[in-house]
Amino acid sequence: MDFRFSEEEERLREEVRQFCQKEPPESFPCEIEDEGYGFGGWSSAFTRRLGQKGWLSISWPKEYGGLGRSIMERFVAAEELAYHRAPQYGHLFGDAVAAGILGYGTEEQKREFLPQMARGDILWATGLSEPGAGSDLLNTATRAAKDSDNYILNGQKIWPTGAHLADWCLILARTDPEAPKSRGLSTFLVNTRSPGITVNPIIDMSGSKSFCEIFLEDVRVPKSCLLGQENRGLPLVFACLEGDRFWGRCLRHAGSKKDLEELVQYVNEASYDGRRLKDDQVLRDTLAEIAVELEVCRMINYKAAWLLNKGQSISWESSVVKTFADELGQRLAQVGLQVLGPQVQLREDSKWTALRKRFTFLYTFNRGLSLAGGTSEIQRTTIALRGLGLPRG
């Protein structure tokens, strides 16, 4: 048992820390603001900058533009970036797709896509859900019909984050409507500028524009863009979902550490009704509870990262990571507003305006955390079936 990071890992962390000091992440323009998942906002510019450093592809093989380093190093770099609230959203889905391409892609696909992705030149979205296929992905109705050297795609996707900003999108579509539901699905690498594609951002209840809907009308996709085998798309999608569930949530403890630090600073300085907030035992207890949960969250995330680093695949473990992180995020936002109290109505010129804005935004956006990438209920079912071996209903 040893909870230290290796020397190489610590060196990389230090390098990332210095980079964040020299080139403050907040100085890069963001297309989507930090929604509180832990990995910061979406900034194409910052993603490209990380690409120049080689930090988008830390654990990919060198031959495809990667650094050939360990998954733990990739995790450590992401963790340090998250603590500095660096925007990592822009390459989150590309990371997931890269896992799919590395695991299931042809040599040509690897050579064509991965080096460009490593540089941050092309950004990705993932188009899985549909109006009739949310938690029930097997109900996917988008159709991909073979037409000589092409597939013709028709259908509708909903909720892909950043599809309006992405250059490419992974699309799950039905190639064999006659086969049993789980057997007729395939995945495609689709250029979002292809004729017949319409992408509309959806404004969510927080006012953020990150989710999209995609309409596909006779979209012609060359056969070379079929990822993996025809009608064998599901395992690949699950591999990508692992990306979404683990990599999309494993930075909660780091991203939220700063939130807690800022709330502590506020409580230490502010007074209300003639009483210093820091003397309020309930507030102290509440913030300490968040600190406890963040530390538990950190260890749960480390455990999963350690398994991945050993080359083990994770299934229910990523559902534990996701559920814990999302629900903690919701509690943190709630606690943040509770701590700020009526002060959330502070004037624009207050020192605490940024904190207030962040928490009012997080409070509304965080309702979506336990839905995106698989609801907490789906995660719990996964944990029960795969983690505990309970029988399927």
Place this chain on the structure above:
Amino acid sequence: MDFSFTEEQEMLRKIARDFLTTECPKDLVRQMVKDEKGYTPELWKKMAELGWMGLIIPEEYGGIGGSFLDVVVLLEEMGRACLPGPFFSSLIGTLAILEAGNEPQKKELLPKIAQGELLSTLAISEPGVGYEMNTIQCQAMLKGKEYVINGTKLFVENAHVADLIVCAAKSKDGTGHQGITLFLTNAKSPNLTCTLIETVAGDKQCEVSFQGVRVPQGSILGELGRGEECLKSLLQVAAVAKCAEMLGGAQQVLDMTVNYVKERIQFDHPIGTLQAIQHHCANMLIDLEGIRYITYLAAWKVNEGLPFGKEAAIAKAWASEAYRRISDLAHQCHGAIGFCEDHDLPLYSKRAKASEFAFGDARFQRRFVAQEIGL
């Protein structure tokens, strides 16, 4: 980063599990809840033969020279088996001697402890006093060459069978500074009375009354009037050790529940197929995973000699509430059968409650955590 135990530790785990499965069946546990002594000398002797009491004691004092993480493995298995008896309470007394004892004290006491011949326990809490040391009322006054202790100690675990009580009392040093001193007190001293308190879990907690108990100066453990730091650190180690025991218990509670819901048929199917039940079980596993890794983090820090106060408090804060949530859900999943006295589950859920309070409950720990995060 490495979350795994060594091969030797895995071996120790297996030996402990096999041994306790055979030697500590639930009927014995149930019997011991009602038994005044609370353990059988036969089982105690067998455990001593395995070297468990000497596991944490260095070889030079007749022990095995194991690490704290070795002890964690053992405690997990004891928690899993719901082992009754004074192992845990005596371990804490042993840790106090290891931490603060001088050479003659160690030479005299540790070999006997390692042999299983000497039982110790720690006395801190008092009526109205939990684990906040500055509120301790118990007094020790120097009279000639002896100290005279007066006061009442509460929740002194297994004091009724202990040979040695490590008692925290207030005393003045030569300069008039008043502070906490730890005294090695003979449990059979005159003017010391021990009364069993009836508790929910049937664990053997005692009220120990010191009414002019005389102890020689050589019985001071550590420095006169400067015992507070030592005691604080001892309580934190004890909290981590308790978390390890709770982890084992919580794991067993989840295992029992999973087995039950796979077998219990209602509406023609195992109730484990129902999502309401599945999600209860998932919640138990999430909480358990939390207990596991946060406990290992704190235990590893203790093991490495790194500062561990914050991690210990965080671990105990989490484990205290998570284990209670786990046993609550276990009861819900077991239905009425788990409500019966003869069932195994109440043994654990009552222990969960007792463990919650031991060495500071979640709120106590969070008071400390609040300071640690800069409040």
